[in-house]
Amino acid sequence: MQIVSEKAVKAAVSRADAFTAVESVFAAMATGQAWNFPVVREAIGHADALYGFKSGFDRDHMALGVKSGGYWPGNAARGLTNHQSTVLLFDPDTGQPRALVGGNYLTAVRTAAASAVSIQHLARPDAKTLGIVGAGHQAPFQLRAAVEQRPIERVVAWNRSPERLESLREAAQAMGLPFEAVDRDTLCEQADVIITITSCFEPLLTREQIRPGTHIACMGTDTAGKQEIDPAILASAEVFTDDPTQAATIGECQHAVAQGHIHRDAIRPVGGVIGEPGSFRRSAEAITVFDGTGVGLQDLAVARVALERAVEAGTAVRIDL
Incomplete structure (x- = not known):
């Protein structure tokens, strides 16, 4: 061995x-x-x-x-x-x-790769501003992987403890990107792609905050009870995931499914888009969500x-x- x-x-x-x-x-x-x-x-x-x-x-x-x-x-x-x-x-x-x-x-690197895969296949081609919610150990990995998938020109971020955003600032600056710590409303107003990478048990983003055309990669919810976004966002979005069963039971989709906002059948595996590129044609106004539950x-x-x-x-x- x-x-x-x-x-x-x-x-x-x-x-x-x-x-x-x-x-x-x-x-x-x-x-x-x-x-x-x-x-x-x-x-x-x-x-x-x-x-x-x-x-x-x-x-x-x-x-x-x-x-x-x-x-x-x-x-x-x-x-x-x-x-x-x-x-x-x-x-x-x-x-x-x-x-x-x-x-x-x-x-850390495979979690960042999963959100990066979702950005590559689901985000608008002209996405230029990346928003990150969360500032833990995995957040800089998310930033570095995400900016390689689209012509990102700046990064905005929010965290409950703003002082912890310094590692994200350093990662952005190392890649030559302007960085700004903002509130959640401003982040949603400006970001074309949003990555949530927290360990929260309550929604941090509401449906009213999300602009048409936004891609959201929810990467922190991998346990029953965890939650990062309002289930109403999922109800109005094209929803993709790594594993539909996990998404409906321990992922971000668990709350939307339990509350009747979406049906399990509406949760699509992102692998289907990879294998059949023409199976998903993104409109400029569509909100897309990737529920990254993390699979073995x-x-x-x-x-x-x-x-x-x-x-x-x-x-x-x-x-x-």
């Missing part, structure tokens, strides 16, 4: 690698060549932590495995990232473990790339288990 450390993973997987891997696995999911297993995600009753497992099998790339991890809100005070994850890959022919792969960087297949896709690259570079460590 191979061990791929966080350091080796960072050196092995670029944003472009993650984008290609995630886009490919979304397309495989839409054709039935890859599927996720039911998610386990629970509060453990200690340290206010959420812990769980995401797993699946990608027949196209022969990736089988599980990501284990969750969210520890007190980790920042310890100098650690709040999200902690590890990926275990298995040989689909024998069931033997192939690799143990550090999952913290991979979680994303983790397996990027972990597979990390393993292959690390073995080639000699940075993976082989052990006998």
Whole structure:
């Protein structure tokens, strides 16, 4: 079995690698060549932590495995990232473990890749202003991946604690983009693409705030009860997701489905648009929403790339288990 450390993973997987891997696995999911297993995600009753497992099998790339991890809100005070994850890959022919792969960087880069895939396939081609709601560890990853998909000219952002926006400012400036901290009304007035990346349990954006033509990538809701936007937004939008079942049960769509704003059948897999580009023709006035629930297949896709690259570079460590 191979061990791929966080350091080796960072050196092995670029944003472009993650984008290609995630886009490919979304397309495989839409054709039935890859599927996720039911998610386990629970509060453990200690340290206010959420812990769980995401797993699946990608027949196209022969990736089988599980990501284990969750969210520890007190980790920042310890100098650690709040999200902690590890990926275990298995040989689909024998069931033997192939690799143990550090999952913290991979979680951030694959989550950013998922929203970037949605922007590439669903946002207006002329989108120029990016809005970000949230300023946690994953927010700069989201910014860097998003601006590579459209001719973004400026970034606006909001967070409950404005002082935490400094990392986003630095990321924007490093890419040569003007950055401004704004309130939520101003963000929605100006942004062509909005990414929400929070751990909230209440809507932060209302239907009245969203302009026609906006694309929203909701990337923070992955647990029952979490919520980032008003369900009325979903009722008036073209809704896409990574996994429709997860979206309706633990994703942003859970509230809209439960309240009768939308039917489960209205939630479309983004992989279908990737595989059949003509299946979605965006109008200039349409509001599009991507419900990024986070699927195990994303983790397996990027972990597979990390393993292959690390073995080639000699940075993976082989052990006998």
